[in-house]
Amino acid sequence: MTEILTDAGTPQRAGSTTETARALRSRLRFRPHPADVAAVAFFVCLAVFVLVxxxxxxxxxxxxxxxxxxxxxxxxxxxxxxxxxxxxxxxxxxxxxxxxxxxxxxxxxxxxxxxxxxxxxxxxxxxxxxxxxxxxxxxxxxxxxxxxxxxxxxxxxxxxxxxxxxxxxxxxxxxxxxxxxxxxxxxxxxxxxxxxxxxxxxxxxxxxxxxxxxxxxxxxxxxxxxxxxxxxxxxxxxxxxxxxxxxxxxxxxxxxxxxxxxxxxxxxxxxxxxxxxxxxxxxxxxxxxxxxxxxxxxxxxxxxxxxxxxxxxxxxxxxxxxxxxxxxxxxxxxxxxxxxxxxxxxxxxxxxxxxxxxxxxxxxxxxxxxxxxxxxxxxxxxxxxxxxxxxxxxxxxxxxxxxxxxxxxxxxxxxxxxxxxxxxxxxxxxxxxxxxxxxxxxxAPTPLAVVQRDTAPDFFAEGTWKQYVTDGSVVTVPLPSPENARMLRWQTEQDLAFPIAGGYFVGPAGSEAKGKYGPDDRPTALLLKSVQNSGEVPDIDEQTRNQALADLRFWNADVLVLPHTRNDRVLRETVRLLIGEPATPVDGVWVWDVRALTPESG
Structure with a gap:
């Protein structure tokens, strides 16, 4: 006589249709063990506590x-x-x-x-x-x-x-x-x-x-x-x-x-x-x-x-x-x-x-x-x-x-x-x-430390950037990097409506394409980073200006934006010397509209 082993471990005749149906319903019924429920609840509550x-x-x-x-x-x-x-x-x-x-x-x-x-x-x-x-x-x-x-x-x-x-x-x-x-x-x-x-x-x-x-x-x-x-x-x-x-x-x-x-x-x-x-x-x-x-x-x-x-x-x-x-x-x-x-x-x-x-x-x-x-x-x-x-x-x-x-x-x-x-x-x-x-x-873990994040300048938060961007990119001064990636957040808050030069990611650098945090920096990006670190305006010659123009064209830049940052006055003067034009204050940032200098972006 064929036997089916039920959950309780007792033998049962296969010919008993009623008992077989009961056994199947018993197996299909979800009856979590109280200890399982307690464990899951504890783990979820602990995770929420850590990130509360x-x-x-x-x-x-x-x-x-x-x-x-x-x-x-x-x-x-x-x-x-x-x-x-x-x-x-x-x-x-x-x-x-x-x-x-x-x-x-x-x-x-x-x-x-x-x-x-x-x-x-x-x-x-x-x-x-x-x-x-x-x-x-x-x-x-x-x-x-x-x-x-x-x-x-x-x-x-x-x-x-x-x-x-x-x-x-x-x-x-x-x-x-x-x-x-x-x-x-x-x-x-x-x-x-x-x-x-x-x-x-x-x-x-x-x-x-x-x-x-x-x-x-x-x-x-x-x-x-x-x-x-x-x-x-x-x-x-x-x-x-x-x-x-x-x-x-x-x-x-x-x-x-x-x-x-x-x-x-x-x-x-x-x-x-x-x-x-x-x-x-x-x-x-x-x-x-x-x-x-x-x-x-x-x-x-x-x-x-x-x-x-x-x-x-x-x-x-x-x-x-x-x-x-x-x-x-x-x-x-x-x-x-x-x-x-x-x-x-x-x-x-x-x-x-x-x-x-x-x-x-x-x-x-x-x-x-x-x-x-x-x-x-x-x-x-x-x-x-x-x-x-x-x-x-x-x-x-x-x-x-x-x-x-x-x-x-x-x-x-x-x-x-x-x-x-x-x-x-x-x-x-x-x-x-x-x-x-x-x-x-x-x-035992304690709640992770949280601070209020900085708000975006009105230039981005209010959508003023739309007046300065056609189909090119936004280039911040200095460029976004693994040390300061706030521009990625401002871009995200604007529904990723424009591309940016630089950033925080891992990508290839050098002739051997080895991995590096951040972009393979262009000369102008390195110059701006150096200026921010040193706090001094460097000597800008014609070769440096030409390189800056080439980099702006490489980035297909529509606008240069200088938000409030460390040594921003020195950075503003450096960019003025690089492109030959003073910055314009617009909604909490300094702006250079460079579309005339990079016609490819227009």
Whole structure:
């Protein structure tokens, strides 16, 4: 007699139509576990709490520690929404760095977020999209890891929630929430890892391969660098786990070949065009060199800025406020060490321990630095940093590869500690929970700092620019740059109605087309930047004037605009000498109408 196993695990006769229908209705009915609801609600509330000041001041608030990154990302979201409405190619834009343009695929413009949220951008503005992307990124990443841990790793949902909160709200993700949504929206990564593991069973290679390929392709449109970092961490984890069971690992590898081939084919077929555009398309670049930016060892023992135990300046060894990639704090490091020893006999815990150690060492860079002092001791990164793809990665970010493994250790430890309580060994449970609190509470995130953003000059805010722009570009003095990208915000507020020279992006520079933040500067752009820094009017000869005219024609400039800025009087006199005409004050800025000098723009 054929039997169907119901959710309760009791056998049932197939001939009983009524009971079969009841079983199907029971399976289709959505009945979330109260613990799941509590975990999801907690993660969402915590994400909103982290960004509460930004939510309170939508449209006017600016994450002060983002530098110019929030402006850049809002510009990305606005351009993506514009491309959807106009049915334009979203992979490229000439609205900044005019006329050369920007390769947006090479700038991690997060099409996986910017395109689906285009209606939000169009209705409420890119500032809302930026804040929503960060909120969904934090909470979604925590929820995703909680789901995988609770369904596939541990029995206790509380233990799974501990793992979720570490993956979704670790210091690195809170730090990147200031301005890097691509390093916050990591919610696909746990499912990619799960998909790789499922391929090892060989049970459903076609279905599992297609699903994994779709996930990888979508993650490429969310962020390639996090995918690379977490993939490397998973390789380390897989090798460490396979070392405990080499025969079983070899069998799994053989079974997964077909599924991996399908996954690779699906991912490449969907992402081939964006990837080609990124690496070989217009305005593509070879590699982005950052110089040595490995973690100091004290970056692991210290506390992050936006945490209960942190304060401004506490993360002194970070590259900047958005790159606090380690900062686990010494209590958590001790707990992870003890957890690795306590759970060493468990293959999962052993692999996780090895992964935390390996990715941590890799994040230290080419040589060991302790307390700001380079010891000169070579480290593994020195020997792999030149490899393709890796050469563009900030090595300090490899510390983020520690997070899933650290979360796994804490989830396994919490699960065992709670099991000990059920077995009557309450001392172990109390010790674990107590030290877990000591390790995690100091790292609890605090709301990110927000300031009021500057308003645009009336020249832009009131639309006066329309009287000076025909089909050419707006050139600000000095040109927009990674140090001052406010012009991108003013342009966005005017619905991207005109292009600008210069900007904040990554693009090719020099004959070798190596990556550079900002444009490949023209001589006049460099001159204006130098004048602002020096505060002195330089000697302007005929050759310099001719070069300025050539640059204005290259930019197809309609108007030069000097907003209020540092050393603006000196800049105004310098431009007067360059083009032979004084500036006109118009609605809060100084203006030079140069359409007569650049007839090509008319």
């Amino acid at each position: 000041r930004q939510w309170k001041h939508l449209g006017t608030g600016y994450l002060i520690r983002s530098g110019q990154d929030q402006t850049m990302w809002e510009w990305f979201f606005a351009v993506a929404a514009r491309s959807v409405v106009r049915l334009e190619n979203p992979l490229s834009s000439d609205l900044q760095n005019y006329p050369l343009g920007v390769n947006l695929m090479g700038n991690t413009a997060m099409f996986g977020i910017s395109i689906p949220l285009a209606p939000v951008t169009l209705l409420f503005g890119p500032g809302v999209t930026f804040t929503l992307a960060l909120t969904l990124g934090l909470s979604g990443t925590a929820i995703a890891w909680y789901w995988v841990f609770s369904r596939h790793v541990v029995a206790s949902r509380f233990a799974a929630a501990v793992g979720g909160v570490v993956c979704g709200f670790a210091p690195a993700l809170i730090s990147h929430s200031n301005g890097h949504p691509n390093f916050v929206a990591l919610f696909l990564l746990p499912f990619i890892a799960l998909g790789v593991i499922r391929l090892g069973s060989g049970a459903r290679p076609v279905r599992d391969g297609i699903v994994l390929g779709l996930l990888i392709a979508y993650q490429i449109l969310l962020g390639e660098e996090p995918l690379l970092i977490y993939a490397l961490a998973f390789v380390v984890f897989g090798l460490a786990f396979a070392a405990t069971r080499p025969r079983a690992a070899a069998v799994s590898v053989r079974k997964s070949v077909k599924g991996f081939a399908i996954a690779g084919g699906v991912a490449l077929s969907l992402a081939a065009l964006p990837l080609w555009w990124q690496f070989f398309g217009p305005d593509s670049y070879r590699a982005l060199e950052h110089g040595p930016v490995g973690n100091d060892t004290e970056a692991f023992t210290g506390f992050p800025t936006s945490s209960l135990a942190g304060a401004p300046g506490s993360a002194e060894f970070s590259m900047n406020a958005t790159e606090e990639n380690a900062y686990f704090g010494w209590p958590l490091l001790i707990l992870l060490t003890l957890s690795g020893l306590w759970l060493w006999r468990m293959p999962l815990a052993r692999a996780a321990t090895v992964t935390v150690a390996a990715m941590g060492v890799l994040s230290l860079g080419s040589s060991l630095t302790v307390g700001g002092t380079d010891t000169g001791i070579p480290l593994p990164w020195k020997f792999v940093s030149h490899l393709p793809l890796l050469e563009s990665v900030l090595e300090s970010r490899f510390a983020m590869g520690c997070l899933p493994a650290a979360a796994l250790l804490l989830a396994l430890g919490t699960d065992r500690a709670l099991a000990s309580a059920r077995a009557g060994e309450r001392t172990t449970t109390l010790l674990w929970i107590g030290w877990l609190a000591v390790a995690l509470i100091p790292l």
